[in-house]
Amino acid sequence: MGVEGIGAKVLRKEDRRFITGQGRYTDDMSVPGMKYAAFVRSPHAHAKITSIDASAAREMPGFIEFLDGQQLKADGIGNIICGWAVTSKDGSPMKMGAYPALADGIVRYVGQPIGIVIAETQAQARDAAEGVMIEYEELPVVVNGPDAMKAGAPQLHPEAENNICFDWELGDADATAKAFENPAKVIKLDIVNNRLSPNPIEPRAALGHYNSAEDHYTCYTTSQNPHVARLVMSAFYNVAPEHKLRVIAPDVGGGFGAKIYIYPEEIVCLWASKRTHVPVKWTSDRTEAFLTDAHGRDHVSDVEMALDANNKILGLRVNTVANLGAYMSLFSSATPTYLYATLLSGQYNIPAIYANVKGVYTNTAPVDAYRGAGRPEATYVIERTMETAARELGMSPAEFRRINFIREFPHQTPVIMNYDTGDFEATMEAAMKTADVAGFEGRRQEAKSRGKLRGLGMSCYIEACGIAPSKAVGSLGAGVGLWESAEVRVNPVGTIEILTGSHSHGQGHETTFAQVVSQRFGVPVDNVQIVHGDTDKVQFGMGTYGSRSGAVGCSAISKALDKVEAKAKKIGAHLLEADEGDIVIENGEVKVAGTDKKLAWHEVCLGAYTGHNLPDGMEPGLKEGAFYDPQNFTFPAGCYICEVEVDPDTGVTEIVQFVAADDFGNIINPMIVEGQVHGGLAQGIGQALLEGVNYDETGQLVTASYMDYAMPRAWDLPMFKVETLVTPCTTNPLGLKGCGEAGAIGSPPAVMNAITDAIGNNDLTMPATPEKVWNAINAVN
Amino acid sequence: MSQVSMTVNGRKVSGECEDRTLLVHFLRDNLHLTGTHVGCDTSQCGACVVHLDGKAIKSCTMLAVQASGSDVTTIEGIANGQDLNPVQTAFKEHHGLQCGFCTPGMIMTITDMINRHGSDLDEETVREELDGNICRCTGYHNIVKAALDAASKMGTPQQVAAE
Structure with missing residues (x-):
C-alpha cells in the first residue's frame, strides 16, 4: 500500500470547502x-x-x-x-x-x-x-397498511382493488409448507418495522x-x-x-435514499x-x-420459523404488508420485494423460504428506499426471530446462530441470492471478544445492584450491495440497467481527472476515488480531481445508492484505469525501447523492470499528447472510458452487539456499549469506512429508540418537525467500537463489498434484542420509547 | 423595509431588508455568506449557528434588525486567512464531517463551547451542549472527538478569551 493508495487513512480532500463555509449546495445557487x-x-x-x-x-x-x-x-x-415493474403471484402486473x-x-x-x-x-x-x-x-381516509386491505376501507385508486398494488411472492411455497409439516419446534413472531423519515439535514x-x-x-x-x-x-x-x-x-x-x-x-x-x-x-x-420526502420502512409482518430436533432451521415463512403510501415512488416496488425478501436467508442455512408481500396504498406520503432499503426490514425479521428462537430453546443466541451459519461459499440461498464469500463465525467471534460477552453476566448483576436492568443483544446481518447486474435486474422488472460509467482523462502534465457517474453527498468520493488512482500509478491524490454531479461533464451514470459507489463505481474507474495503463505502457515501452511486457508503472514512474531505465509519469503523459514519438498507428492522447456491469451483488456482513441499561422506574434506555464487527471486503480508506458505520449505526439506533413517522386517523402528519420527530442527538448515542475483518469480494476487481448502509441494517435488531433481554418481555415495538418500555416492564411484573 | 448595519467577520456592512427578515437570510441573501445554513423551521437543527457579540446563537431565531449594531462572526470568518482555526482543523483530522451541511453550525457551537470551557471540556459536556445541533451523517462520534481534541489544543478559557 502506498501512503495514499488503497487501504491508507487519507484525510478528505473535500473537507476544506465545507469547514470554511464554501460548500456550494443547491440553495446557495443563484442566477x-x-x-x-x-x-x-x-x-x-x-x-x-x-x-x-x-x-x-x-x-x-x-x-x-x-x-x-x-x-x-x-x-x-x-x-x-x-x-421497477413488479408482477403479482397471479401473473398480473402491479396496479399503479x-x-x-x-x-x-x-x-x-x-x-x-x-x-x-x-x-x-x-x-x-x-x-x-x-x-x-x-x-x-x-x-374517507386510511393510513395503515393492514387496514387499507380490509373490506369497506376507503379506495385510493380505481386501478387497485382493496388498495393492493401488488401481491407478490418469492421462494418455494410447497417446499416451505413441507418444512413445517413435522418440525421439532416452530417459532412465531409478529414484527412491525416502523415508518421513518430519512432527514438529510x-x-x-x-x-x-x-x-x-x-x-x-x-x-x-x-x-x-x-x-x-x-x-x-x-x-x-x-x-x-x-x-x-x-x-x-x-x-x-446527505441523501440516505430520499x-x-x-x-x-x-x-x-x-x-x-x-x-x-x-x-x-x-x-x-x-x-x-x-x-x-419519501419515507422508509413501514412493514407489518408475521414470521414462522421451523426447527428440527438439532435446532437447525428447516424453513422460514414470512407474510408482509408493505405500506406504499398514496403513490408509487421510483423504486417503491423493488424496495419491499427484491431488496427485501431476497435477504431473508440471513447468514444461515435455510433449506426452504417462502415470502409473500402485499404492497398497499394508503393516504400517506410515498414510501421508498431509505438507507438499507429492504435489507433492514429483512434483517429485523430474521435477527429478531433468531434471538427469540434461542431464548425459547434456552440456548445462547451465539450458539444457536453458530449451528446454523453458512460456512461454504459460494452459497445459493432459496431466495435468488448467491453469496460469493464471507466468514460469519469470524465476525461474530470478533464482536463477542470486543464486547466482552463472557463478562456480561457480571455486569448484569452489578447493574441489578444499582436497580438497573442490563441486557445484551446481538444481530448477525448480511446485506446485498453493489446493485446490480443489469441483465438480472432487467429480468426481474427493473426499467434501467444498473452498471456504472467512468472516464479517466490524463492531462499532458500527468495530472488526472476522473469523471464518474457516482455522486458524493457525504461519502468522500473525492478522496477515496483519488486513492484508487494513486494506488495504480503512484501519483499523489492531490494530482487527481474527481468530477461528478453534472450531466454536461460526465457522459452518463446511474448515481449513488445501495452502497454501490465502491463496488460498481470504483470498478468502472478500475476498468478505465486498465485501459489507460495499457496505453501508457505501450508508449513507455516505445520511448524506452523496451518490451511492453517488461514495463511497470509505480511511484509515479514508468520503468523497465529489472533495469534502471525509467521515465517520469508526466513524461509519458506529455509524450502521449505531443505525439512526436508514438508507436506507429497509435492515436495521440491519454483518455479512456469504461462501463462496468457487475457480475453479482456484493455481500457485506457482520455482527453487532448492543448492551443497554434500562431504568425500570422511567423506562429510559441507555446504550452503554455498541460493538460492530463488519466484513466489507477490501477497504480503500478505513477512516471513511468507520465514519459510514458510525452514521449508519446512529440511524439504526434512532429507528430502534427514537424515530417514528406518525399519522393520525385523519391522515394528518403529527411528526412534521424536529420538535415532534425525535432525531438522534449527541446525547442519545455512545462512542462506538468499530472493527473490520476482510474476506475480499470475489466478483469485482478491487474486492470491495460496500459499507454505506450496514450500520442502519444491522443495528435495530441488536438494540431491540438487548432491551427485550433486559426487561424480560419480547413484546416490544420500535421505537422503544420510555413509555413503551415502561409499559412492557410492567406488563410482565 | 428596514436599514440594517452590523459588523460581519470584521467588516462593516449594511443593507435593506424586510422587517421580518431573519438574520440567517440577511447573511445568506444580502451578504451572500452562504456558509450559514438553514436545516429546519423550529430552531432545532443548529445549521445556522453564528456568533453574535462573541456568543453562539441561532441566526434563524433572530431578526436581522435585532442584530443591527452587533458584531457577527460566521463560518467564513473564523480562519486566519489560509490558516484554519483549531476546531476546523480538528474536524478535518478526525473526520468530523461527511456531507458538510451541519458542519458550519457544529464548528460555531463547539468554538463557543471551547471559549467557555477551554481544556476542561469533557465528552459528557460536549454531548449535552450539542443538544441544539443535529447531524445525520456522523453519529456524532467523530464530532465529539474533534471537539475534545480542539479543546485540548486551544488551552484554558482565559487564554482563548484573550486571543
Missing part, C-alpha cells in the same frame, strides 16, 4: 433574474378538489404567476413513474394509480402539491401560496432555468443521481429534451421556468420535507 417558488399543498389526506381560485394571490405583493395541474396536463407533462406532478382533481396525502406560486422573494411566494383559495370535498431544493435564447434547460437539484433525473425528466415527463437539459447536483447535504427520486418539485420548477421566462428556485422547509 440573474431568479425568482422564488412556493408550492400550494393539500391540507387534506384524501379529498376532491372542487375549485381553485388564485385571484386574491394575484393581487399580493411580488406575485408573478400561479400554475396548477390543469396547465401541467395541457402542456403534456407526464405522470411520475415507477422504475396515476401520479401527476401537480394534483389532477384529487389529493391523496397531506402535502401533495397542487400548484406552484412564483414571486419576487421567497417570503412573498409563501404568502401568495397561502392566498390561493382551494375548496375540497373531503373523502439539507432540505431538498431545485433551481430550474430555461434559457429561451439557447432553447436550453438547466436544473440544479439535490439529487443522488443527476443523470437518472435527466433521463426521466426528458423521456417520461417531457419537460425538456435530453440533449438540451443539463442537470447539476452540486454539493448535496434524494434518489425525481420528485414533482424539480419537474414543476423547470416547467414553470419555461412558462414564466424566469429562473425559478424552490427550497423545501423542514415541514415540507417531513410531508413529502
